[in-house]
Amino acid sequence: MAEKSLHSICRWTFNAGKGGFVPADIRPEWAADKFTTVDMIKLVKDKIAPRLPDNVELGIEMHYDTEVSDSTAGEIADALVDSGLYLAMITPGAHSHYAYGGIASLDPDERKSAEELGVRTVCLAYTTLRKAWHKEPDKAPSLVIWNGSFGYDLASVAVKQMYQNLKRSIADLCMYEHEKGGALCIVFEPKPNEGHPAMLIPTVASAIVFWRKLEEEFGISRDKKGVNKEFGHSEMIGLDHVYDSVEELDNNMMLHMHINSQGYNDGIILGGPGKYDIDHGCRVNGMNIAIAGLIADAGFVRWKGHDMQPRAYDNAEQAIDRVVRSIISWEACAAAAAELNTDELLKHLQQRETAGAEDMVRAALVSAQKYFDRMYK
Numbered sequence: 015m016a017e018k019s020l021h022s023i024c025r026w027t028f029n030a031g032k033g034g035f036v037p038a039d040i041r042p043e044w045a046a047d048k049f050t051t052v053d054m055i056k057l058v059k060d061k062i063a064p065r066l067p068d069n070v071e072l073g074i075e076m077h078y079d080t081e082v083s084d085s086t087a088g089e090i091a092d093a094l095v096d097s098g099l100y101l102a103m104i105t106p107g108a109h110s111h112y113a114y115g116g117i118a119s120l121d122p123d124e125r126k127s128a129e130e131l132g133v134r135t136v137c138l139a140y141t142t143l144r145k146a147w148h149k150e151p152d153k154a155p156s157l158v159i160w161n162g163s164f165g166y167d168l169a170s171v172a173v174k175q176m177y178q179n180l181k182r183s184i185a186d187l188c189m190y191e192h193e194k195g196g197a198l199c200i201v202f203e204p205k206p207n208e209g210h211p212a213m214l215i216p217t218v219a220s221a222i223v224f225w226r227k228l229e230e231e232f233g234i235s236r237d238k239k240g241v242n243k244e245f246g247h248s249e250m251i252g253l254d255h256v257y258d259s260v261e262e263l264d265n266n267m268m269l270h271m272h273i274n275s276q277g278y279n280d281g282i283i284l285g286g287p288g289k290y291d292i293d294h295g296c297r298v299n300g301m302n303i304a305i306a307g308l309i310a311d312a313g314f315v316r317w318k319g320h321d322m323q324p325r326a327y328d329n330a331e332q333a334i335d336r337v338v339r340s341i342i343s344w345e346a347c348a349a350a351a352a353e354l355n356t357d358e359l360l361k362h363l364q365q366r367e368t369a370g371a372e373d374m375v376r377a378a379l380v381s382a383q384k385y386f387d388r389m390y391k
Contacts, residue, residue: 020102061334069345071100091144102156103270104158108162112124136190136194161215165211200240217258240265242271250291355374
C-alpha cells in the first residue's frame, strides 16, 4: 500500500433522492433544507473515515455557489479543519444557472455572468477556504471546469464561435488564478453529452488539445493544467479509459480523477455505452487494476474523487456504505496492481502468449477481490 492515498468525496452524493423517474425523498434525512455541507463533512468524519484503511486521506469536493457560498464558506472551512479533512476540489456550478452555453454562450450577458461565477469560485478558494487546503503543495485543490453548461443542441457554424468564446473565457480565468497564486490545478472534466445533446470538450483528447491551443494562442502555461478524467464519461460512449489514462500521463495532464463507473465492464452491474450517466462507485475490475498500475508507475499522488450517486432504492446507511466500498475497491485494485509482475506480463505479450497474460490479469483481479474482502471487514 502507498504511504498516503488521497480520496475525495463529493458533496452532491449526499442527496435525498434524484427525483424524476425515481423517488426524490428516499433519504429524507438528507433533504437539502436540513442537511448542510457542514453536516456532510461531519458525517464523513464520523461514519466513513473510521471504516477506511489507515493510509487513506480524505478531501471534499463542492460546487460554488450551491454547496459552498460566500456566506457558508467560513463554517465549511472550520468544519474541514476540525474534521481533519481537506478541500480537494471546487468547481463553478454553472450548470445550475446557465442553460445557453455558460462561458461559451453566444449571449454576451450570460457569458459575462458565467465568467464572473468562475472568478468568484477562484477567489473563495484562495481566501476563506485556503486554510482547508492540504499542506503539501502538490496536493492542492483542483479547480474543475465541468462542461455541463457549455453545450448546444443546434448544428451550425456558430459552434466555432462558441469554442472561441470558451478559449477566451478560460484563458482569462487562468490569468486571474495565476495572479492569485497559481497554486490550483485547473482541469477540464470532459463529457460527451448531458446536460446538452452535444458538448464542447467531449473527450480526454479534446481537453488535451484545448490546453495546447490555449498555450499557443494566449500564452497560458500548461503547468498545473490538465484533465479530470471521469471513468464513466469515457464508458458512456464506448471509449477506453485505460488508454485515456495513457494519453493524460503522456501529456502530464492527469491532475484529478473521478473513479466511478458505468458498470458495464465487470459483468455484474448493467450500464455502459449508450446509457445515461449512472454514476456507480468504483468497482474491483481489471481496467481499474490497469489504471492503478499506470498511475503508480507515473508517481500520481493527487486526488481520486468518487463522483457517484446512491442507488434510487438506497436508504442513508446503504448510501454511506457504497462510498466506503468505492474507496476500498480502489485501494484493493491498487494493492493488486503493485503485486503484478509487469516484466513477466510484457514477456508473455512479447512472445504472443496472450492467454498467459490474461491469466496474470485474472489472478490480479482475484487478488484484488481478496484485498477488498479483508479491508471491508
